[in-house]
Amino acid sequence: MTTVALKPATMAQALTRALRDAMAADPTVHVLGEDVGALGGVFRVTDGLAKEFGEDRCTDTPLAEAGILGTAVGMAMYGLRPVVEMQFDAFAYPAFEQLISHVARMRNRTRGRMPLPITVRVPYGGGIGGVEHHSDSSEAYYIATPGLHVVTPATVADAYGLLRAAIASDDPVVFLEPKRLYWSKDSWNPQEPQSVEPIGRAVVRRPGRSATLITYGPSVPVCLEAAEAARAEGWDLEVVDLRSLVPFDDETVAASVRRTGRAVVVHESGSFGGPGGEIAARVTERCFHHLEAPVLRVAGFDLPYPPPMLERHHLPGVDRILDAVARLQWEAGN
Amino acid sequence: MTVMEQRGAYRPTPPPAWQPRTDPAPLLPDAEPYRVLGTEAAAQADPELLRRLYAQLVRGRRYNVQATALTKQGRLAVYPSSTGQEACEVAAALVLQERDWLFPSYRDTLAVVARGVDPVEALTLLRGDWHTGYDPHEHRVAPLCTPLATQLPHAVGLAHAARLKGDDVVALALVGDGGTSEGDFHEALNFAAVWQAPVVFLVQNNGFAISVPLAKQTAAPSLAHKAVGYGMPGRLVDGNDAAAVHEVLADAVRRAREGGGPTLVEAVTYRIDAHTNADDATRYRADAEVETWREHDPIELLEREMNARGLLDEDTRRTVREAAEEMAADLRARMNQDAVLDPMDLFSHVYAEPTPQLREQQALLRAELEAEQEGAH
Numbered sequence: 001m002t003t004v005a006l007k008p009a010t011m012a013q014a015l016t017r018a019l020r021d022a023m024a025a026d027p028t029v030h031v032l033g034e035d036v037g038a039l040g041g042v043f044r045v046t047d048g049l050a051k052e053f054g055e056d057r058c059t060d061t062p063l064a065e066a067g068i069l070g071t072a073v074g075m076a077m078y079g080l081r082p083v084v085e086m087q088f089d090a091f092a093y094p095a096f097e098q099l100i101s102h103v104a105r106m107r108n109r110t111r112g113r114m115p116l117p118i119t120v121r122v123p124y125g126g127g128i129g130g131v132e133h134h135s136d137s138s139e140a141y142y143i144a145t146p147g148l149h150v151v152t153p154a155t156v157a158d159a160y161g162l163l164r165a166a167i168a169s170d171d172p173v174v175f176l177e178p179k180r181l182y183w184s185k186d187s188w189n190p191q192e193p194q195s196v197e198p199i200g201r202a203v204v205r206r207p208g209r210s211a212t213l214i215t216y217g218p219s220v221p222v223c224l225e226a227a228e229a230a231r232a233e234g235w236d237l238e239v240v241d242l243r244s245l246v247p248f249d250d251e252t253v254a255a256s257v258r259r260t261g262r263a264v265v266v267h268e269s270g271s272f273g274g275p276g277g278e279i280a281a282r283v284t285e286r287c288f289h290h291l292e293a294p295v296l297r298v299a300g301f302d303l304p305y306p307p308p309m310l311e312r313h314h315l316p317g318v319d320r321i322l323d324a325v326a327r328l329q330w331e332a333g334n
Numbered sequence: 335m336t337v338m339e340q341r342g343a344y345r346p347t348p349p350p351a352w353q354p355r356t357d358p359a360p361l362l363p364d365a366e367p368y369r370v371l372g373t374e375a376a377a378q379a380d381p382e383l384l385r386r387l388y389a390q391l392v393r394g395r396r397y398n399v400q401a402t403a404l405t406k407q408g409r410l411a412v413y414p415s416s417t418g419q420e421a422c423e424v425a426a427a428l429v430l431q432e433r434d435w436l437f438p439s440y441r442d443t444l445a446v447v448a449r450g451v452d453p454v455e456a457l458t459l460l461r462g463d464w465h466t467g468y469d470p471h472e473h474r475v476a477p478l479c480t481p482l483a484t485q486l487p488h489a490v491g492l493a494h495a496a497r498l499k500g501d502d503v504v505a506l507a508l509v510g511d512g513g514t515s516e517g518d519f520h521e522a523l524n525f526a527a528v529w530q531a532p533v534v535f536l537v538q539n540n541g542f543a544i545s546v547p548l549a550k551q552t553a554a555p556s557l558a559h560k561a562v563g564y565g566m567p568g569r570l571v572d573g574n575d576a577a578a579v580h581e582v583l584a585d586a587v588r589r590a591r592e593g594g595g596p597t598l599v600e601a602v603t604y605r606i607d608a609h610t611n612a613d614d615a616t617r618y619r620a621d622a623e624v625e626t627w628r629e630h631d632p633i634e635l636l637e638r639e640m641n642a643r644g645l646l647d648e649d650t651r652r653t654v655r656e657a658a659e660e661m662a663a664d665l666r667a668r669m670n671q672d673a674v675l676d677p678m679d680l681f682s683h684v685y686a687e688p689t690p691q692l693r694e695q696q697a698l699l700r701a702e703l704e705a706e707q708e709g710a711h
Contacts, residue, residue, distance in 0.1 A: 030498075056498050062528055067487050067521030074491025077476070078499070082491075094517070101481045102488070109465035109477055112683040147684055170686045200689070247689035 006187035011159045014188060015045045015177065018163035019083065021194075023053050029167060030075060032059040033068055033085030033121075041085060043123060043182055065095035069120065073102050076116040083167055089124040090133035096141070103172045104147030118172045119163075124152075125218045125268050127180035127315055129308040136305050137269030139217075142174045143245045143278070149199055150245040152176035154220035156186035158243060161197040169199060178218035202249035204256060208238035211262035211328050214253055214279055216242040219266045219316060226321040235325055245275060253279070254286040261292040262328040266316055271299035293330030356565040363558035363570040367602045370577040371639045379577045381645050383428075387576040388640060389654045390424040391633050394444040396658035397453065398607070400665050401443070401460075405611040409669045411462040414441040418606035421576035421632035422538045424448050426506055429583040437476040437489040437507040441538075445508060449475050453661060454668045463673035483513040486522030486535065493526075493533040493590070504590045505533045506583070512543025514557050523598065527564040532590035534583060535598045538573060540605035545618040561598035573603030574632040577639070604630075677703060 023029045031049055033041070037060035040047030049058035061068050065086060072082035086092040092099075099120065107115040126135035142150045149171055153159040159177075166173035205220060206227050213223040220241045227237035240256050242249065257263045263283050265276040276297035283295050298316045306314045370376050398417045404410045416423055419441075427448030430436060438446050446456045451468045458467025459478050466477040476492075479485040489507035496503035513519055514537055526533050537557050541548060554560055561568030571582040579601055586597035604627035608615035615624075640646035681688055681696040688696065 062521070062524050064521040064524065066518055067490075067525045070484065070487025070518060070521065071491030071494060071525050074488035074493070074505070075495040076491075077470070077488065078492045078495035080495050080498075097481060097484060097518075098487070101484060105465075106477075107685070108683045110470055110683075111464060111466070111679070113466075113469045113471065114477070115686065149685070248691060250690060 006189050008185040009156055009188040010183050010185050011153070011156050011177075012043055012045050012182040014156045014160040014194075015163055016047055016049075017194075018160045018167075019046060019049060020052065022083075022164055022167040023049065023057060026081065026167075028079060029081045029083060030057055030059065031083045031085070032061050032072065034061060034063050034087055036060060036085050042087060043177075043179065045121070045177070045182075046085065065092055066098050069095040069098040069103065069118075072118050073098065073106070073116060076118050077114060081117045081119075081167060083119040083121060086120060086122045088130075088134050089122055089136040089138050092120070092122050092138065095120075099148070099174075100145050104145045107171065108147060115170050116172050117167075117170050119166045119169075119175055120172065121163075121175045121177060123177045123179040123182075125176075125178050125180055126305060126311050127218060129311075131308060132305070135308075135311065137267070137300065139176060139245060139267075140269055140274050142176075143275060147172065148246060149173040150176065151199055151243060152178060152217035152245070153243065154178065154181065154205075154217055154241050156184070156188045157194065158197065158241075160188075160194045162199065162243065164194070164196045165199050168196070173199070176217060180218045181221070184221070197243070200244045200247035200249060202240050202242045202244070202252040204238060204252070205241045206237070206239040208236040208260065210234075210236045210260060211264065211325060212238045212240055212253075212256045212260045213264050213266055213321065214240050214242065214256075214283070215266040216245065218268060222316065222318060223266050223321060226318045226325070229318055230322060230325055233322070233326075237325065248279075248282065250282055250286060253283060257283050257287045257295075258290045261290050263287075263291075264296045264298055264321065264324045264328065266298045266321055268300045268315055270302040271297050272302045274299055293328045296324045296327060298324045358562050361562045361565070361567045363556060363561070363568040363600070367570045367572040368578050368582055369572045369575050370581060371575045371635045376577065376639050376643075379581075379639075381643070383580065384577060384636065384640055384645060385650070386428060387421075387424055387580065388633075388636050388646070389657065390428065390448050391420045391576060391636060392654045393658045393661055394420040394424055394448065395633060396662045397444060397447060397665070400662040401457065402607070402611060404457075404666070404669050407670075410457060410460050412610050412612060413460055414610045415607035416441050416444050416605075418627060418632070419538055419540055419573065419603045420444060421579050421636075422508075422536065422573045422601045422603055425576055425579035425583055426508060426536055429580055429587055430504070430506055433474065433501070433503050434587070435474045435476065435489070435492055435503065435505045437485045437492075437505060438478050439482070439485065439508050439510060439513065440478055440480045441510065442508045443478065446473075446475050446478065449473050451475055453665045457669070461669070461673065463675055464679075483509050483516035483518040483522070485509075486513075486518055487525060489533050489535075490522050490526045490529070490531050490596075493531040494529050497532055502591050503532065504587050505531075506587065507533060507535050509535065509537055510543065511537060511539040511541070511548055511551055511557060512546065513537075514560065515543075515551055523560070523564045523566070523596070526596040527566045530593070530595035532593070533596045534586040534590055535596065536583065537598065537600045538603055539600055540573075540603050542605060542609070542619070544609045544613065545615075547618070556600055558598060558600035564598075566596045566598055569597060569599045571599060571601050573601030574627075574630050574635060576632055576636055603632075
């Protein structure tokens, strides 16, 4: 048995590697967006692609998100696999009409004759000190749109595996990249073939017995940290990383909650109308008789994403999660 | 010496020499819409082309009349008639090669049919049994599109992709005058010009966006003038002159195919019927205006020219009319049959593989349908 030297790599590097491998494996994969060429993207995720594959394969477009996604639709109609970059979460909003009116429903409206294998990469979420329109968590809009897959990695390995799976998918995938984790490092061997996860499977990141934290993307490391801190108070928390919001892995989530009997959903986006409400409802429907307490939500506040000097009050942190966990010692009448 | 101390003697550095990126003069449209019929240019028009245009115009007019009748019988949910605009529709379809792509808007059923799509399948969206009836790849016709101008960037992307693959395919995208106000119109034209994509945009300026007249839609000298700002040629053409529209589009398609980039064509025409059967056009326009356009009818214009050149004898005229009647009778008969629908199809085409959540909902509907059937027995 040979030991493989695992070197630390960042999530951004894993994403770059995924794009590169996908482009090398399939000549129909094209990357397009604002600044993806010579600059390599503002987060450098497309670094080196234009040089390696040419500007026809990694294309700097005019600054226009509807145009970027709209032309990607036409490219996909002609047999290409476009991967578009939206640069920042809130910059994607001008492209919403193309996404909702065409990308999400072209397969359906043509009775399966015109599927659109488009990957929409959206750096999302806060915690990087960005000014307005640079920190939104827009996943609720995407998951409310039938026809889209919505995935979000939390680890370096998943960033690679899920992006390869997204690009290989014959359906459109909104690929949400937690920007605060771009520079997070994991031991990861970029030389070896990397595992490609099928879209739609959650994973238990940390096993536990007393309650389940259900989370995804940028909140996964926060939940893991909370789980460590909770040990001091006698809580053994299980952390489920959803990885995919659509399709949703009811089985993994329900199995975990049935084991632990308690659940908290944690995400950055707002609580009202957010993913947590849907997840809590699904858990309740499946695990009602196993639950010792109501399913709680720890989310961002229901306000426009705050300015950077105040964002720490908005983002769900370890303390807020631990407070929720404490509330899980619920008794009827409380 | 500081900058403040330089005051008086200071001369700002002029900006580096400025040059226009593109010479605007050749991009500018003509002052008048280009015409062929009734002018000296008509002598050059290919008789065979005029016959094809004539047959399709007559067929198209009959199709509009038949489809409008079907709305009154409740067989179509809605029909946006293109009566008066048939020349644009027909020329757009006939100018393309088989390998080229057509990107229609919701009013362009005639162009879709003239391209070879089954007349019933072209009405699927408007009938309401599904969204798109035909296979877009079979005839290289994109789905009929109801959001405005969103199909234009698709045409640009497809044309761009074809060129990247080395195929000499041209995309022709149709849009109305109202659609030119949408952001997607701007983005599509800008991308097309920057990429020099082989795409042709045909604006059918029929005077009204539902009820809003062109004067309230734009302050541009003409819609064709908008091309100059993107760095592509703008052409202005009489949209009721089938030979002129065909010639202008043929030039633009040839240019695109040869690597010359995109063109914006504005066809000046008129919507004789209301926006759809659900609209009351008398609220926003005068009958007298409609009458002046009736006198400029695309079929009559072509008939007059063909008569003058001896290209239209009574036999030809009868053959064309009979073929159109036959198409209408067939359309009527088939549209009067009730659509056969399978509700389970609802779940078949959302994703390549239904999500677990959709499978649950699929099972629910199946159970409901079975219960319904048992109740019926």
